[in-house]
Amino acid sequence: MAALEIVLVPALSDNYVYLLHDADTGTTAVVDPGEVAPVEAALSERGWTLTHILNTHHHADHIDGNEVLKEKYGVPLIGPKAEANRIPDMDVMLSEGDTYDLNGHTAQVFETPGHTTGHICLYFADDKALFAGDTLFALGCGRMFEGTPSQFWTSLSKLKGLPADTRIYCGHEYTMSNLKFALSIDGDNAKLQARARIIEGLRAENLPTVPSLMGEELETNPFLRCDDPSIAAAVGKSGADPVEVFAAVRSGKDNF
Numbered sequence: 173m174a175a176l177e178i179v180l181v182p183a184l185s186d187n188y189v190y191l192l193h194d195a196d197t198g199t200t201a202v203v204d205p206g207e208v209a210p211v212e213a214a215l216s217e218r219g220w221t222l223t224h225i226l227n228t229h230h231h232a233d234h235i236d237g238n239e240v241l242k243e244k245y246g247v248p249l250i251g252p253k254a255e256a257n258r259i260p261d262m263d264v265m266l267s268e269g270d271t272y273d274l275n276g277h278t279a280q281v282f283e284t285p286g287h288t289t290g291h292i293c294l295y296f297a298d299d300k301a302l303f304a305g306d307t308l309f310a311l312g313c314g315r316m317f318e319g320t321p322s323q324f325w326t327s328l329s330k331l332k333g334l335p336a337d338t339r340i341y342c343g344h345e346y347t348m349s350n351l352k353f354a355l356s357i358d359g360d361n362a363k364l365q366a367r368a369r370i371i372e373g374l375r376a377e378n379l380p381t382v383p384s385l386m387g388e389e390l391e392t393n394p395f396l397r398c399d400d401p402s403i404a405a406a407v408g409k410s411g412a413d414p415v416e417v418f419a420a421v422r423s424g425k426d427n428f
């Protein structure tokens with residue numbers, strides 16, 4: 173068993189699909205294939221054959237490639253049990269606390285409702301990698317389509333406990349928009365300012381800002397810092413419960 177090689181595959185307008193490859197076993201999983209063609213191109217470029225499909229949540233931009241890939245490669249589809257009625261043909265259904273053995277690479281399952289009610293994140297501790305779907309983005313979090321602020325804050329709080337050197341592989345390149353909003357409420361944060369220069373440099377060359385590290389998210393992502401008095405104050409919620417602060421930060425971004 174080798175370390176997982178993780179390949180970022182841009183898809184649709186701003187999605188990131190991921191390939192997870194183990195050179196010793198030939199295992200090659202795809203996470204959230206919202207589109208088939210870029211996945212097929214990334215596979216054939218490397219001479220890899222798909223062995224698993226993993227889904228974080230039911231949105232079309234994360235699952236639309238499932239059917240064609242499953243049919244072509246005859247591989248299992250693994251996803252959130254709580255979205256079984258919205259993701260067709262799942263073979264393995266995962267819930268909070270489950271583990272999934274990807275041919276020797278163990279994924280720990282976190283249920284992270286908020287963006288959707290059944291969203292899961294997959295954490296590969298040995299490979300220091302979190303597949304966060306649309307729950308946690310670089311400097312942001314997903315829109316709260318189906319959950320409540322309390323659910324979403326609880327979900328993010330689970331992820332906050334992961335090691336600082338965990339790489340966050342999220343579902344979209346939304347970092348520049350998230351950065352502008354973060355600066356608007358947390359502009360005095362020197363670590364955010366430093367990160368801004370790096371992000372602006374990457375995006376100027378059309379390079380991905382993903383993966384980020386949990387450590388930098390904890391210092392600069394306002395959505396993870398709703399229990400920090402400086403973020404509470406920035407949204408006019410000094411002394412309020414973090415759930416209330418989260419609701420204010422989320423709606424602030426929605427209306428930014």
Ligand code: ZN
Nearest residue numbers: 229231287306
């Ligand atoms: Zn989504």
Ligand code: FE
Nearest residue numbers: 231233306343
């Ligand atoms: Fe999405």
